[in-house]
Amino acid sequence: MGRMEDAVFLKEFVRMADDAWHMGWHESNGGNLSYRIREDEIRGVEDSFDPGEWKDIGTGVKGLTGEYFLVTGSGKHFRNISHDPADSLGVIEIDETGERYRQVWGYKNGGRPTSELYSHLMNHEVRKSIDEKCRVVYHNHPSNVIALSHILPLDPVVFTKELWGIMTEVPIVIPKGIGVLPWIVPGSRELGEATVKQIEKYDAVIWAYHGMFITGRDFDQAFGTAHAVEKAAGILMAQISSGSKKLGGITKDQFKQLDRAYDLGMAEEYM
Numbered sequence: 073m074g075r076m077e078d079a080v081f082l083k084e085f086v087r088m089a090d091d092a093w094h095m096g097w098h099e100s101n102g103g104n105l106s107y108r109i110r111e112d113e114i115r116g117v118e119d120s121f122d123p124g125e126w127k128d129i130g131t132g133v134k135g136l137t138g139e140y141f142l143v144t145g146s147g148k149h150f151r152n153i154s155h156d157p158a159d160s161l162g163v164i165e166i167d168e169t170g171e172r173y174r175q176v177w178g179y180k181n182g183g184r185p186t187s188e189l190y191s192h193l194m195n196h197e198v199r200k201s202i203d204e205k206c207r208v209v210y211h212n213h214p215s216n217v218i219a220l221s222h223i224l225p226l227d228p229v230v231f232t233k234e235l236w237g238i239m240t241e242v243p244i245v246i247p248k249g250i251g252v253l254p255w256i257v258p259g260s261r262e263l264g265e266a267t268v269k270q271i272e273k274y275d276a277v278i279w280a281y282h283g284m285f286i287t288g289r290d291f292d293q294a295f296g297t298a299h300a301v302e303k304a305a306g307i308l309m310a311q312i313s314s315g316s317k318k319l320g321g322i323t324k325d326q327f328k329q330l331d332r333a334y335d336l337g338m339a340e341e342y343m
């Protein structure tokens with residue numbers, strides 16, 4: 073039986089966290105990341121678990137009973153994750169009612185899972201029910217996406233149209249579009265519930281004046297979505313700041329060609 077520190081999923085988690093830190097998306101303790109651990113991965117490391125007390129989640133996640141998650145700790149800095157994973161991260165187990173969790177590894181100097189645990193678990197639950205392979209939930213604070221939320225109307229149709237239209241890769245990465253929510257208190261149940269409603273439709277949601285919330289099958293998909301959307305938001309900010317109107321842009325007919333060529337299932341309302 074292996075140690076948690078040697079587990080491939082922990083190494084992939086830490087690499088994504090480190091890359092995201094270097095992208096500038098995680099000032100101070102900003103952002104959080106969680107991974108729904110596969111059964112075979114748990115079997116490889118469970119000998120090193122040391123279960124703590126059961127605690128109330130504050131919401132019911134029946135669809136996640138018996139699941140284990142690797143989760144960033146509240147108040148922990150992404151900058152420090154690779155330096156000492158067992159301090160910044162923890163593994164939690166969900167009980168048979170879906171209403172309680174206990175820590176089984178990590179947070180070694182004290183600590184608890186992210187304050188956005190509601191949002192992470194509620195969204196893992198709905199994503200798992202739609203796509204069993206979806207295992208990563210990620211929240212970050214990227215500058216250009218936040219800046220755009222101060223400039224564009226907080227409407228998924230407007231954001232999707234603008235982001236799709238500025239860079240060809242965007243509709244390939246988020247063919248269902250992107251959700252947008254108004255400002256809601258961070259870490260609140262209300263934010264989790266509002267996000268769930270959007271995550272039923274979109275793989276990524278913008279939290280106005282705050283950041284982005286993303287789901288993915290794996291770390292590459294979650295990181296890639298974050299990167300593509302933030303890069304497109306940066307190009308859009310540059311175009312808006314230049315004061316120059318767009319001269320051309322991708323036409324509706326070209327979007328349709330892209331949709332056919334890559335079999336994306338793009339919704340026509342955003343073209």
Ligand code: 13P
Pocket residue numbers: 101102103104144145146147148185186187188211258259
């Ligand atoms: P945590 O440190 O509790 O994860 O909170 C960071 C954050 O970005 C809240 O939205």
Ligand code: ZN
Pocket residue numbers: 102103211212213258282283
């Ligand atoms: Zn945040």
